[in-house]
Amino acid sequence: MKIHLQTPQEIRPQIWKELGRASQDRHHEWRTPVLASTDADGLPDARTVVLRQVDVVDGQLTFYTDRRSPKVPQLQAQAQAVLVFWSARLGWQLRVRVACTVITTGPEVDALWQGVKQSAAAGDYLSPLAPGAVLAQGHATVNEETTDAPMPAHSFALLRAQVLQMDWLELSREGHRRAQLSATTWAWLTP
Template identity: 45%
Template sequence: MFSSRIESLHILEAACWQELQRAATDRRHGWRLMTLATVNGDEADARSVVLREARRGPQELVFYTDARAGKVQQIARQPKGTLVMWSRELAWQLRLRVQLSVDTDGPDVAQRWAEVRRTRSAADYLAGVAPGSELPTPLVPERASREHFAVVTARVLSIDWTELHEDGHRRAIFQADHATWVQP
């Protein structure tokens, strides 16, 4: 938490990544639940996803999904997306332009699944039918014979930061080679 207002763009960018890393491990952090917007043909789509990891060096965020989910098909067709998150505690919104990629096998996926399968959320990746399939009843269908666990990496292309404050709202944009304050 930052009690005084940050004046330096450099420090602000570092603070954003510090908060993203905190959000990946703190269930109460507002940024833990992100809205992911994707392109679905000629329409927009959006849904909530949970931040699992933030890596400042490669500028990457990670979330998990069912490999059969609609968003995975959308990402295969158009890998550009936007992540939006809001922390009431910080009064900070982030809008991140991201390049998305989906992994369903390999050592990293295997290691993450080994951890997830011991938790209650393992069921999210073990449904007998794909997400969005019509069901005859509201009851949860049988488990699949194998998991459909996928790791989605969102490489951050730009950060659009907005702070709401009683002394005046502020906004800044960080891109690969350029950082600037902008009118909110």
């Protein structure tokens, strides 16, 4: 039986379709990519994030974060970062080079916060302590330590990643394939 190998004209829109699905479906394997950035010493840093919005037309991926988290100053100093997605179902790894903008104020943040603040995730953005702040000895959660603290202002922020380039790798019994693509280019690479 002859197997149909997808062409670049088919793969590119399918990548974006899967990213769009991942932003809607919390069970999609591309829902939680790893975002790798560079710290102040030029060293690598990386963490898992949740893909929240995908804009195919503008080539943008959006994430939510706490504006006080260490990744924010890292991305403000060096906007270029890499997102890594893997899906066993698709057999696809996607490494996406992006330029990040952190949006901390404005109508878009306000509108999204209205929704988030009514969700179970609201507490993530209302902690009186910044992510990564050291807790007092013997305390494992912020709540234990700060039950008397007044309700802080939210620190909800958006992380907008402009896609610059993608490295797509397909693992398959029929032979692995790999390509580097930008909005206008496609080059097959040795897997």
